[in-house]
Amino acid sequence: MALVEIKNLKKYFYGPKGAVHAVDDVTMSINAGETMGVVGESGCGKSTLGRTVIHLQESTGGNVFFDGRDITHPSREEIRRLRSDMQIIFQDPYSSLNPRMTVEETIREPIMLMGKCSGQEIDKEVQRLMDMVGIARRIRLCYPHELDGGRRQRVGIARALALNPRFIVCDEPVSALDVSIQAQVLNLLMDLQEEHNLAYMFITHNMAVGRPLSPEILVLYLGQLVETSPTRELFDQPLHPYTKALLSAIPTTDILHPRERIVLKGEITSPIDPEPGCRFADRCIHAAEACRRPQQLEEVLPNHFVSCCRVRELNQM
Amino acid sequence: MSKTEKNYVEKKENRFLIIMKRLSRNPNAMFGMILLAVLVAGVILVPAISPYEYSKMDVRAINQGPSAAHWFGTDDMGRDLLTRIFYGGRYSLSISIIAVLFSTTIGMIIGAAAGYFGGISDTIIMRCLDVIQAIPSTLLTIIISAALGVGLDKTVIAISVGSIPGTVRLLRGTVMRTREEQYLEAAEAIGCSTFRKIVKYVIPNSWSPLIVSSTMGVARTILELAALSYIGLGVQPPTPEWGAMLSAARGYLRDYPHLLIFPGIFIAISVLCLNMFGDGLRDALDPKLKD
Amino acid sequence: MNKSDSAFLKVEDLVVEYKTGGRIVHAVNGVSFALERGETLGLVGETGAGKTTIAKAILRVLPDAQARVGRGRIVLEGTDLLKLGEPAMRKVRGGKVTMVFQDPMTALNPIMKVGEQISEVVRKHQTLKDRTSREIAGDMLEMVGIPRARYNEYPHQFSGGMKQRVVIAMALACNPQLLLADEPTTALDVTIQAQVLDMIDDLKKRHNTSMILITHDLGVVARMCEQVAVVYAGEIVECGSREEVFLHPSHPYTIGLFGAIPDLSVDTSRLANIEGLPPDPTDLPGGCCFHPRCPHATDRCRKEKPAFAEVRPGHFCSCCYVAADQKEV
Numbered sequence: 001m002a003l004v005e006i007k008n009l010k011k012y013f014y015g016p017k018g019a020v021h022a023v024d025d026v027t028m029s030i031n032a033g034e035t036m037g038v039v040g041e042s043g044c045g046k047s048t049l050g051r052t053v054i055h056l057q058e059s060t061g062g063n064v065f066f067d068g069r070d071i072t073h074p075s076r077e078e079i080r081r082l083r084s085d086m087q088i089i090f091q092d093p094y095s096s097l098n099p100r101m102t103v104e105e106t107i108r109e110p111i112m113l114m115g116k117c118s119g120q121e122i123d124k125e126v127q128r129l130m131d132m133v134g135i136a137r138r139i140r141l142c143y144p145h146e147l148d149g150g151r152r153q154r155v156g157i158a159r160a161l162a163l164n165p166r167f168i169v170c171d172e173p174v175s176a177l178d179v180s181i182q183a184q185v186l187n188l189l190m191d192l193q194e195e196h197n198l199a200y201m202f203i204t205h206n207m208a209v210g211r212p213l214s215p216e217i218l219v220l221y222l223g224q225l226v227e228t229s230p231t232r233e234l235f236d237q238p239l240h241p242y243t244k245a246l247l248s249a250i251p252t253t254d255i256l257h258p259r260e261r262i263v264l265k266g267e268i269t270s271p272i273d274p275e276p277g278c279r280f281a282d283r284c285i286h287a288a289e290a291c292r293r294p295q296q297l298e299e300v301l302p303n304h305f306v307s308c309c310r311v312r313e314l315n316q317m
Numbered sequence: 318m319s320k321t322e323k324n325y326v327e328k329k330e331n332r333f334l335i336i337m338k339r340l341s342r343n344p345n346a347m348f349g350m351i352l353l354a355v356l357v358a359g360v361i362l363v364p365a366i367s368p369y370e371y372s373k374m375d376v377r378a379i380n381q382g383p384s385a386a387h388w389f390g391t392d393d394m395g396r397d398l399l400t401r402i403f404y405g406g407r408y409s410l411s412i413s414i415i416a417v418l419f420s421t422t423i424g425m426i427i428g429a430a431a432g433y434f435g436g437i438s439d440t441i442i443m444r445c446l447d448v449i450q451a452i453p454s455t456l457l458t459i460i461i462s463a464a465l466g467v468g469l470d471k472t473v474i475a476i477s478v479g480s481i482p483g484t485v486r487l488l489r490g491t492v493m494r495t496r497e498e499q500y501l502e503a504a505e506a507i508g509c510s511t512f513r514k515i516v517k518y519v520i521p522n523s524w525s526p527l528i529v530s531s532t533m534g535v536a537r538t539i540l541e542l543a544a545l546s547y548i549g550l551g552v553q554p555p556t557p558e559w560g561a562m563l564s565a566a567r568g569y570l571r572d573y574p575h576l577l578i579f580p581g582i583f584i585a586i587s588v589l590c591l592n593m594f595g596d597g598l599r600d601a602l603d604p605k606l607k608d
Numbered sequence: 609m610n611k612s613d614s615a616f617l618k619v620e621d622l623v624v625e626y627k628t629g630g631r632i633v634h635a636v637n638g639v640s641f642a643l644e645r646g647e648t649l650g651l652v653g654e655t656g657a658g659k660t661t662i663a664k665a666i667l668r669v670l671p672d673a674q675a676r677v678g679r680g681r682i683v684l685e686g687t688d689l690l691k692l693g694e695p696a697m698r699k700v701r702g703g704k705v706t707m708v709f710q711d712p713m714t715a716l717n718p719i720m721k722v723g724e725q726i727s728e729v730v731r732k733h734q735t736l737k738d739r740t741s742r743e744i745a746g747d748m749l750e751m752v753g754i755p756r757a758r759y760n761e762y763p764h765q766f767s768g769g770m771k772q773r774v775v776i777a778m779a780l781a782c783n784p785q786l787l788l789a790d791e792p793t794t795a796l797d798v799t800i801q802a803q804v805l806d807m808i809d810d811l812k813k814r815h816n817t818s819m820i821l822i823t824h825d826l827g828v829v830a831r832m833c834e835q836v837a838v839v840y841a842g843e844i845v846e847c848g849s850r851e852e853v854f855l856h857p858s859h860p861y862t863i864g865l866f867g868a869i870p871d872l873s874v875d876t877s878r879l880a881n882i883e884g885l886p887p888d889p890t891d892l893p894g895g896c897c898f899h900p901r902c903p904h905a906t907d908r909c910r911k912e913k914p915a916f917a918e919v920r921p922g923h924f925c926s927c928c929y930v931a932a933d934q935k936e937v
Contacts (some may be wrong), residue, residue, distance in 0.1 A: 041797035042768075056506055083508040095499040100521045108506035148885060159507065178654040178886070179824055183868035183879035189901065205798065208870040212879060249802035251827030253869065255854050263806075264799050267767055 002029035003199050004167055006085075010061035011052045018273035020188075022048040024223040025062070033193065034165065035200040037214030037231065039207050039246075043268055045223040046203045049167035053201065054086040055110065057078055059194070066167070084114060084163040091172035093152035097144040100210060103130075103155050104140040120312040125286060129158040150176070150181035157188070167199045174209060186212060208250060211235070217244050222271050222279040225297060229304035239306045239315050242280045278308065286314055339601040346597020349590040356587065360406035369397035380573045390575045392562070395557075398575070400457040403584055405557035410587065412473055412552075413538035420477035421531050424484025425446045425524065429515055431485065432492025432523075439489075446482040453596040454479035455544055462550040476541055480534055487530060491523035498522070524600055532595025536588035543584075559584050609656060615642040616818055617666075617786060623841075624661050624670065631890045637662040637842040637897075639680075640916075643835070645785070646816040650833030651851075652865075655933035656886055658842035659822045663788040666820075667688075667707050668697050684786065685799055706779040710791040716763040723749065723759030726778050733782040740833035748777040752807060769800035773807065787812070787819045793828065797848035805831060826869060830854060838862050841887050841897040844916070848923030858925040860902045896927070904929060 011023040023045040030036045038046045051057045053064055055074065063072045071082060097106055107126050111117055117125060127304035130140065133154040144152055153173060160168055170189065172181040190213060192198060204210045210217060211231055218228040219242065227240040237243045245262040250260060264283045270281075277292040278284075284291070290309045297307045300317065311317075340346050359366070375395035383390045389398035431442040449457070462475035495501070496519060504514050518550045543560015545551030552558040567574035624636040651659040661677055664670045666682050668689060669832040689700065703790045709715045717725060726748050727741035734744075746756040753771040761773055772792060779787055792808070798890040809832060812819055829836055830850065838846035838859065841907050846859040857863045867880030884901040887893060893900050899909040906929075913926040 041799060051502075054506065055504060058867040061442050078670070083506065088503075088506050090499055090503060092499060096503045097520070098500045098504070101517075109509070113508045113510075113513075138835045150885070156503075159503070160514075163507070179865060180654060180868050183870075183881050183883075186870075186879055187881065211870055245775075245799060249799045251802075251825065251831045252832050253826045253854060253866065256848060261802060261806075268797075269770070301529055 002065075003066060004030040004201075005065040006062070007065070008062040008251060009049070009052065009064065009185050011048050011057060012060045015272075020271050021223045021274055023052060023159070026218075026220070026223075026225045028218055028225075028228065030167070030199050030201060033197040035193065035202050035214045036212035037217040038201060038203045038220060039205070039209075039210055039217055040220035041205055041246075041268070043097055043222060043271060044220040045271075046205075048170055049220070050088065050171050050201055054088055054138075054167075054169055055082060056088070073119045076258050083110075085165055086161065086167045086169070087160040087165040088169040088171060089153075089156050089160050092176050093149050093156055094144060094176075096156055097152060101134065102141050103144055105145075106144075106155055107158045107162060110159060110256055113243075114163060124164070127161055127273065130191070132161065133158045135271055148181075149177045150184060153177060154188070156183075157192070161196075163194070165198070167201070169201045171203045172205065173202075175204065175206070175273075178230040182209070189213065200205075206250070207235075207247065219227065219246070222268065222274070224252050224279055225307060226280065227304075227306045227308075231306055233301070237301075239300060239304070239311050240308050241284050241286055241314065286310055321361055335479045336601045337450065343597040343600065346601070349593030349595055349597065351584065353590040353594060356583075356590070357410070358405065359403050359409065363403035367397065367400040367403065369400040371401045372555050373397075373398060374406055378575070380569065382573070382575050390573075392565070392576055393569065393573075397398060398579055401557040402559070402579055404581070405559045405562060406583065406587075408552055408556065409539050409542060409559045409584075410470065410471075410535075411474070412542055413535045416477040416520065416538050417471045417480070417531050417534045417586065419473060420480040420534070423477075424481045425488055425520070425527065427481070427484040428488030429492050429520055429523070432489035433496055433519060434513055437494075442485070443489075446485055449478070450482045455541065458541060458545060459548065459550065462545055467550060469552070472542070472545065475545070476538055477549075479541070480538070484530070487526055488523060491526060492519055495519050495523045519521045525603060528599045528602065529595045532591045532598070535591050539584055541586060612762070616645045616647075616685060617643040618664070618683040619666070619680070620681045620683070622662065622665060622682065622700075623678035624658075624665050625676050625678055627676070628674060629859050633889045634892055635842055635889060636665065637892070639839075639844050640843070640845060641743075641820050641835075641844065642835055643820065645818055646812075646813065647835060648819040648821055648833045649835040649837060650821050650823065650829035651837055651839055652714045652826060652829055653839035653885055654824055656889060657839040658889075659839050660790050661842075662791055662839075663707060663820060666786075667701055667705055668692075668787060669701070669707075702729055702784075702786070703782050704784055705786045706782070706784040707788040708775055708779045708790065708792045711795055712768060712775050714728060715794075716774050718763050718773060721760050722766070722774050723761075723764060726774070726781050727800065729778050729781045732853055739773075744781065745777075749774075750780050751811065752777045753803075760793070767806060767831075768825050769796050771806055772796060776811075778810060780815070780817070787817050788822070789819060790822045791824070792821075794823070794825070801828075808832070816894060826854075826865065838865070841892055842889065843897055843926065845898065846923075846925045847919070852920060852923040856923065858919050858923070858930045859898075860904055861898050864901075898927075 006026060006028050009026045009187055013020040013022055026049060029038060035238055038049060040046050048057065052059050059060060059072060064087065065071065066082070071078065074082060108122055111122050111125055115131055124293050130137065135154050135158065137160060139147065139151065172184050173189065177185060193200060198227055200213065202210050202213050214231055216228065217231050219226050219240065222241050227238070227243045234243065235247065238247055245264050248259050248262045265285070266283050269279060269282050275292065276294050278295050280293040281287040288310060295307045297305050300306050300311055340350065373396060378391045378395045380393055381387060381391045387397050389397065389402060392398055392401065401549065427442060431439045457479050458475050461478055462472060465471035465475060501514060501518055504518050540560065542551055542558065545562055546558050546561035547564035552561060555559065561578040563577060566580070569576050621637045621641050624635055626633040628636055639662055641649065651662065653659050665677060666689065686703065689697065692700070708797055723742070723745050725937055726745035730741040732743045746759055749759060750756050754770060756775060766774065776792070789808070789909060794806050795806060805828065821829070823829060833850055835847070836850050836853040837844045838861065840861050846853060846862050853862065864880065864882035868882055870879060882901055887897065889898065895911050896909045896914050899905040902909065912928060914926045916924055916926045919925045919930055
């Protein structure tokens with residue numbers, strides 16, 4: 001049974017100009033100890049999805065299940081309990097840490113708020129967490145601005161782990177870091193997952209970064225789920241036109257095998273009060289009349305779902 | 318160990334010492350602080366220093382200029398000016414500081430609430446402030462003082478009400494910016510209550526403009542107090558108070574300028590020291606500035 | 609790089625220091641390279657390596673108060689830019705040499721119309737004969753894929769990708785001979801990045817513009833650059849043609865960088881690490897600048913500064929062991 005199940009989740013933001021359909025009808029499930037990669041560009045709703053699942057924002061429709069329980073509209077008390085099961089690691093390691101709190105205070109905060117440990121125990125816990133993520137004891141009294149991005153992100157990870165969660169939303173955890181530090185932090189996340197059987201929702205705009213961690217990937221475009229499949233298959237055989245374009249746009253270092261670039265026309269359309277149907281249609285070179293009608297998520301290959309009415313004909317299936 | 322790692326040394330010093338150390342490196346702040354300390358010391362110790370009493374009149378020594386017997390001279394009732402100035406400092410400084418502390422605290426609470434919660438409560442608070450600010454502050458102070466009557470505590474209230482709107486607006490602005498920061502979202506994710514979020518996360522990151530504005534506020538308040546005393550509200554004679562002394566000296570400007578100069582110098586010095594110190598304090602409290 | 613003395617741009621032994629808070633930051637420590645007309649050089653490295661400082665030194669927009677060019681020459685078509693007076697340099701800046709900065713959100717003046725910003729550049733650097741600056745600015749907008757009718761709009765009305773295109777239009781408005789692009793697409797989405805890179809490439813080819821592309825993304829370098837120089841701690845540790853550096857990376861840092869990147873074509877379950885942190889530019893290690901993090905470091909590396917030697921034809925590297933063995937990696 002899946003640890004986290006999301007069914008037809010919707011999150012709309014209502015503003016003076018209309019409703020922004022940030023997340024529209026997304027379905028997925030994540031098993032304990034596994035990772036689901038969520039990939040898309042800015043405005044696709046991946047961050048909103050992550051935040052809605054762990055109740056940093058209230059959903060507008062659909063259901064979220066955790067460990068079999070329906071947690072779509074939890075009570076105050078339930079939210080409190082959920083916080084120790086579901087946590088989040090943020091993208092920007094600087095702005096996600098209180099500039100006026102030291103490393104020690106930041107990590108100690110969630111433990112104190114849960115109120116389960118006493119003074120001495122808390123110190124030991126903080127120490128244990130710092131060792132777990134590889135932060136030297138020496139820096140526990142430092143402020144965030146005195147640390148480099150990699151260390152700051154480790155502090156964020158330690159804070160997320162403080163409550164022994166079972167599920168962590170990793171919202172672009174390495175995008176703001178240098179390449180060599182990215183590798184260190186990604187390896188750390190993988191190690192932690194193994195040691196503590198953590199489930200991750202790994203959100204990123206860079207598919208290549210999501211690859212080492214995620215056995216399965218979900219692609220979002222403007223709030224809609226366009227494709228989801230096991231990772232290997234997604235890279236070898238992308239079926240949705242957007243996925244293909246996205247993959248072709250990522251610059252590769254393999255200069256001996258340059259990829260064919262699929263050029264997308266135009267700009268990203270507005271997510272405010274969108275028309276029904278596929279939101280990618282405006283930029284898709286294969287767009288047809290049928291694309292303006294609401295699309296169905298179909299299992300085209302085993303465990304490989306695509307939301308495109310022309311998927312079979314475009315891929316000669 | 319490379320230098321990068323050397324920097325991460327066990328910091329055993331507590332925050333207060335770190336702040337004092339930073340202040341000590343700022344020559345302006347130190348100058349202001351020391352001079353202010355000297356002034357405060359003088360104001361407290363004046364009974365021990367001066368042989369005169371502030372209200373003792375000596376009709377044989379009216380309006381005398383500075384001399385060996387009276388270092389600052391005497392006023393129109395033969396009272397020693399130096400003694401009066403230092404006693405006056407007690408009132409001027411303490412009333413101003415207390416009034417500013419009072420208005421800052423209240424302003425901070427209201428401003429944080431308005432900025433953090435927004436919506437209807439923010440609108441109500443802002444409109445109330447608009448009403449208060451529509452009345453010229455000196456006039457407002459006078460009205461309240463007249464309504465409450467004379468007396469030190471009532472004067473403090475009268476003076477502080479006028480500065481509350483400014484403080485509220487200042488803090489509201491910084492709070493509105495701070496509440497969008499991601500570390501507040503992070504606090505929510507770890508189960509922080511709203512109260513703790515405001516007190517531990519929002520306010521410490523928003524109050525730095527307040528520090529400078531408060532120290533400048535003390536300076537401004539000294540002058541407002543003077544205005545009150547002049548028209549007979551606020552501090553009553555024979556209690557010395559710098560502003561009152563300044564006002565009383567207006568008629569003697571040409572003949573006995575010392576009556577104006579000395580209180581004026583002390584007001585100026587206090588204002589200068591407070592401003593320099595406030596600037597330095599703001600810098601010292603900011604963890605982001607390099608040590 | 610052994611290029612003829614007639615190279616379009618030659619940077620020789622450039623040293624730049626900053627003074628902050630009583631300490632000296634050794635931002636650039638003896639950098640030399642050459643560039644031909646129409647060529648693109650990729651300066652690759654991580655944050656703090658000194659790449660942006662090199663570009664700013666060429667354009668002479670380093671902050672006067674803190675920055676100091678210790679030594680070196682920057683020769684553009686025979687003229688040493690470092691020796692030019694400010695009025696002469698102002699003619700070069702924006703006209704002959706232009707720069708595109710990383711963050712399009714802050715590079716544009718928010719209270720000035722977009723078209724105006726382009727025509728301002730044109731008016732400054734070109735004598736207008738039969739066409740107005742407004743017409744030329746309109747042409748530039750069209751060239752970067754923005755309808756001419758949007759001349760009168762303000763930056764906030766554009767998306768990130770379009771703003772960056774406006775910035776590029778400004779940089780190319782006067783047909784510069786050298787374009788310095790500092791992470792021009794880092795802040796953009798992948799699909800928009802591809803569009804913008806295509807556009808830069810196209811414009812470059814049309815006007816035979818030389819370009820120095822600064823980036824930390826090796827994929828972008830592979831796409832755009834004929835020559836590559838890897839920068840670490842203010843030095844160039846490896847340089848050569850793209851084929852040379854990508855197919856035969858020699859310096860341990862370069863090899864580490866390639867290993868640390870998750871690549872689409874390789875199915876890795878674990879990423880190779882480069883241990884440690886980038887060095888503190890106020891306290892650089894003695895000997896080889898990379899030795900604290902190098903898995904192959906020996907005593908010799910700690911004491912001796914390796915020479916910048918040719919390891920393969922046209923391919924240079926500053927590592928004593930690579931040069932000695934002429935290793936093929």
